[in-house]
Every structure is written in structure tokens, then in C-alpha cells.
Amino acid sequence: MLDIKWIRAYPHLFDEGLLRRTLEPQSTHILHLDSVHREALKLFQEKRAKRNKIAKEIAQRKQEGAEISNLVSISSVLSQEESLLEKKVQELSEQLVTTLTFLPNMLDEAVPMGKSEEDNVVLKHWGTPRIFKEFSPKDHETLGMNLGMDFVQATKMSGARFVILAGELARLERALCCWMLDMNTSRFGCLEVHTPCLVKEDAVFGTGQLPKLSEDLFRTTDNRYLIATGEVTLLNLVRETVLEEKDLPLKFTAYTPCFRSEAGAAGKDTKGMIRLHQFEKVELVGICVAQEAEELHSAFLEQEEFLMQSLGLPYRVVALCSADMGWTSRRTYDIEVWLPSQGRYREISSCSNCGTYQSRRTDTRYRTFQGELEYPYTLNGSALPTGRALVAILENYQNSDGSITIPEVLHSYMGGTNRLLPYHYRPIYNL
Known part of the structure; x- marks a missing residue:
């Protein structure tokens, strides 16, 4: 606010x-x-x-x-x-x-002006998109059908925009989650937190999803909300508290399921795992004084880039323009990963500086060294959505026989397995 x-x-x-x-x-x-x-x-x-x-x-x-x-x-x-x-x-x-x-956050002066996402500014590229000479790359849905990815049974169970993962494919998603949490805690110094997925209205209001994005949220009959991002619960860890400047910055990370109705995405990405009603994500949240916000924002971006580079996934960093900015953010960077089946970059992660917009809504303050009470800056970043990371791995590491080479950093998390073999780990209900 x-x-x-x-x-x-x-x-x-x-x-x-x-x-x-x-x-x-x-x-x-x-x-x-x-x-x-x-x-x-x-x-x-x-x-x-x-x-x-x-x-x-x-x-x-x-x-x-x-x-x-x-x-x-x-x-x-x-x-x-x-x-x-x-x-x-x-x-x-x-x-x-x-x-x-109902007012949005004020944009940072550095945010480029634009009329649509077409005016976002590409800041850098990393990695070279793979050239497939021996075969045409398949999309992740086609590849996943023979690896344990099941949309048919998920639709029978829950409706459209849900997926079931089984066997080694399910294990690969779990490996991604564990690896990212380990990197965020050991390398980036975050405190890992396990939080509820159901929250009260005040919690969602505090992070800015309400009232603006109410149509994109799932609400229960007792007026609780399923979180759309781990940002909601991580920021509410310090709700209505007075922190001490000496304890800042705070950095949290969590793995949570996320739920979105995708009300504003009719007709977009209706196939595959790009845009689901339920997905899993490893989140980063930071709380700091104003003077440290820009440096911490850059550190968030660097950590997300480290994860992408460690997975060997080609990507680019984009500065969002004024027309594409989220309601609560002052400044946002997106990371877009290369998807061979689409021949283009798609958003996989982002990190935002929200200034004092969220801390005012959650009544979170800190006591300065001089004894004055101030509102801290809050930052958040997706590091990474495991579903979209899985999509990127399947498509970029696919082989001509339908197998998938597993990125080296995940081998130990997969018990030494370095490839996903087609047909071998099909769900039992498909046998």
C-alpha cells in the first residue's frame, strides 16, 4: 500500500x-x-x-x-x-x-516504459540453444507420455490443467526441489521454512494479491485461500512484528505447492505443464532496509541465474517494462528459458523489489539503530518453479530415442541415475 x-x-x-x-x-x-x-x-x-x-x-x-x-x-x-x-x-x-x-506500487525510475510485453528489455543471454541435427525436437508433453507424465488420468481426477508424474519423472521433480533448497540455504544463506498452504484473507491481502487478483485465487468454503505463491506465507512470517535493523536482511526459502485459477489466461498454454492450476515452486523472499534493496535484488537475480547455469539451461534475463509489471512490484527481472519445441524463450523465473508496498499492508516494521520505526523493503523471487524447470530439462536434454539426459548436478539426488528411459517407468495404471 x-x-x-x-x-x-x-x-x-x-x-x-x-x-x-x-x-x-x-x-x-x-x-x-x-x-x-x-x-x-x-x-x-x-x-x-x-x-x-x-x-x-x-x-x-x-x-x-x-x-x-x-x-x-x-x-x-x-x-x-x-x-x-x-x-x-x-x-x-x-x-x-x-x-x-486498489492502487499499484510506484515504479522505480529505472523501469523502461512500454505498451506491452514486447517492450521488455533483454539485458543478457547465457548459453547457446542446442541445434538438433539428427532429429526434430519433441515438446515436453510428447516426451513425457513415455516417461510417466499423465494428463489423461489427471483430467479424470481433477479436470483440465492438472498433471500426474510417476516413477523416475516424479523423482526428478523431487530432486529439483531438494537441490534448489540446498543451494538456497548453503550457497545463498536462506532460512528454509515449511509453511501452510491455506491462509486467511489478511495474509493474501498483505502481499497484494487481494483485492486486485481475486479472480486468480482459489477460496475455500470457510473463507481461507490456497496460496498462489510461497511469497504469501514467507512474507507473513513477520506480519505485525517489529524487527531490529541489526537482524536485517532476512532471507527465506520454501518449497510449496501453488494454486492459480488462471482466470486471465483463457486459451493460453492449454496443453502441457506450462500453465497448471497446481504446481510446485521453490520461493525466495528477502526483507531489508531501503539502502540494501538494490544490492539484494541483484543478489536474488544472481542466485536464480546460478541455478539456471548449474542446470545448463540456455536463458536470457529481461527487465520488465512499465506495461508488464506486476501490481505490487517497483522493479522486476524475468528469466526466460529456451524451449526447443517452441523455438523461443519462455518465462521460468522472476525476482522483484516491492519497496515498502507489502510491509505497509502487513504492518511489518523495523527499529533502526537510532530507535526509529521504519517500514522495510521486501523482495521475492521464483527459484525455480519445478514444473517449468522439468519442462526445460526434458526439452533441452532429450535424445533421439526419447530418453532424457539428467543434468549432472542432479545425479546424486537421483541416486546416481543419469538418464530417464522411455517406457521403463510408465505408471502402473497405464500398463
Whole structure:
């Protein structure tokens, strides 16, 4: 959430920030609402102070045995007026907060301007896409059918956009998860955390998925939400707490299932594992002071690149333009992996700097060395979605006989296995 004090001080910067996101200026409306709210609050406080003063006078006159009926009448009128003002203040406060909650984060000055994802800026390439001379590369769905990937039975069980993995293919996804967690903890110094997948509405609101992305979330009958990303639970670890500057930065990592309705993705990636309702992901979350945010953001990106390079997957790094930025982010880098079957790069990971947008919504603060309370910056990164990593491995490491060469860093996690053989590990229900 944006700071209303900042909007008061810099309404022109606020409106310019909205225009960068192709939104209409709103400073006039918000500052008017803020002014009316503050004036009503002032009147309420004055009315309450006056009634309290009369209450003390009534108490004193009672002790003296003096007449108090006139003061009691005045107090009764003041009480009614105070009650009406309190209700008005509450209504105006809710209007102001609601308006602020629907506002996006302000973009960093370094974010390139653009009208669509076509205007994203490619910052670097790593690795050379493989040239298939002896055979035409197959897509991951075709390859997976003979390795234990089953969409047919998953659809019978759960509907479209679900998948079952079995045998060594399931083990490979588990190996990816374990390896990434080990790298994030041992190499990057993260604290590994296992968190719930069902959360209350306040938790989802705090990270910014609500109210903007409500259609993309699954909600239970008791008004809990299935998390769409581990970012939700990791950031809520410090919800409504006061941290100490000496303990920052904090870095968390977790492996979680994620659930998305993909309401805005009709007709996109309907086949295969690119866009599922349920998928698994290893998440990174950081919490730091403002002065460390840019450096930590770069460190997040470097860690994600390390994972990609260790897997030997060709990729490129992209700076998202203003039109393609997430609602909560100040600045975002995407990592796009090469998929031979599509002959192009596809998003596999991202990392974002969200400034104080989320810490204000979760009421997370830290005490500075000088004893002042400030809101920390929050950062998040996907490192990596195991499903999309699996897709990239299948397609980039496929062989002419349908087998898959396993990246070397995963051999020990696979019990020494270095290849997935077709047909050998078909699910028992397909035999």
C-alpha cells in the first residue's frame, strides 16, 4: 500500500507514477477524501475533548452538591454528536483505505516504459540453444507420455490443467526441489521454512494479491485461500512484528505447492505443464532496509541465474517494462528459458523489489539503530518453479530415442541415475 503522507507531499509524482502504469491521475480525488477525513477526525476529537471536560465538571459538581442537570443535557447532546462524527470518521477512513488498497506500487525510475510485453528489455543471454541435427525436437508433453507424465488420468481426477508424474519423472521433480533448497540455504544463506498452504484473507491481502487478483485465487468454503505463491506465507512470517535493523536482511526459502485459477489466461498454454492450476515452486523472499534493496535484488537475480547455469539451461534475463509489471512490484527481472519445441524463450523465473508496498499492508516494521520505526523493503523471487524447470530439462536434454539426459548436478539426488528411459517407468495404471 502507498503512504498517504507521501501522496500529500508529492501529488505530482504520484500522478506521474500512475500515468507510467497507463492509469488516470488520482491525487485530486484522494487528497480531497483525505482532507475531508482529517477534518472530520479533528471535529470528532474536539467534540470528545469537550464532552470529557464537561464529564469532569459534572463529577466535580456532584461532589459539591451543585446543580448538574444543564450540564447533563449538554453532555447528552455532545455524546450524540460525537457518535455521529465517529461513524462518519470510520466511513471516510474505510473509503480512503479501500481507495489506497486498489492502487499499484510506484515504479522505480529505472523501469523502461512500454505498451506491452514486447517492450521488455533483454539485458543478457547465457548459453547457446542446442541445434538438433539428427532429429526434430519433441515438446515436453510428447516426451513425457513415455516417461510417466499423465494428463489423461489427471483430467479424470481433477479436470483440465492438472498433471500426474510417476516413477523416475516424479523423482526428478523431487530432486529439483531438494537441490534448489540446498543451494538456497548453503550457497545463498536462506532460512528454509515449511509453511501452510491455506491462509486467511489478511495474509493474501498483505502481499497484494487481494483485492486486485481475486479472480486468480482459489477460496475455500470457510473463507481461507490456497496460496498462489510461497511469497504469501514467507512474507507473513513477520506480519505485525517489529524487527531490529541489526537482524536485517532476512532471507527465506520454501518449497510449496501453488494454486492459480488462471482466470486471465483463457486459451493460453492449454496443453502441457506450462500453465497448471497446481504446481510446485521453490520461493525466495528477502526483507531489508531501503539502502540494501538494490544490492539484494541483484543478489536474488544472481542466485536464480546460478541455478539456471548449474542446470545448463540456455536463458536470457529481461527487465520488465512499465506495461508488464506486476501490481505490487517497483522493479522486476524475468528469466526466460529456451524451449526447443517452441523455438523461443519462455518465462521460468522472476525476482522483484516491492519497496515498502507489502510491509505497509502487513504492518511489518523495523527499529533502526537510532530507535526509529521504519517500514522495510521486501523482495521475492521464483527459484525455480519445478514444473517449468522439468519442462526445460526434458526439452533441452532429450535424445533421439526419447530418453532424457539428467543434468549432472542432479545425479546424486537421483541416486546416481543419469538418464530417464522411455517406457521403463510408465505408471502402473497405464500398463
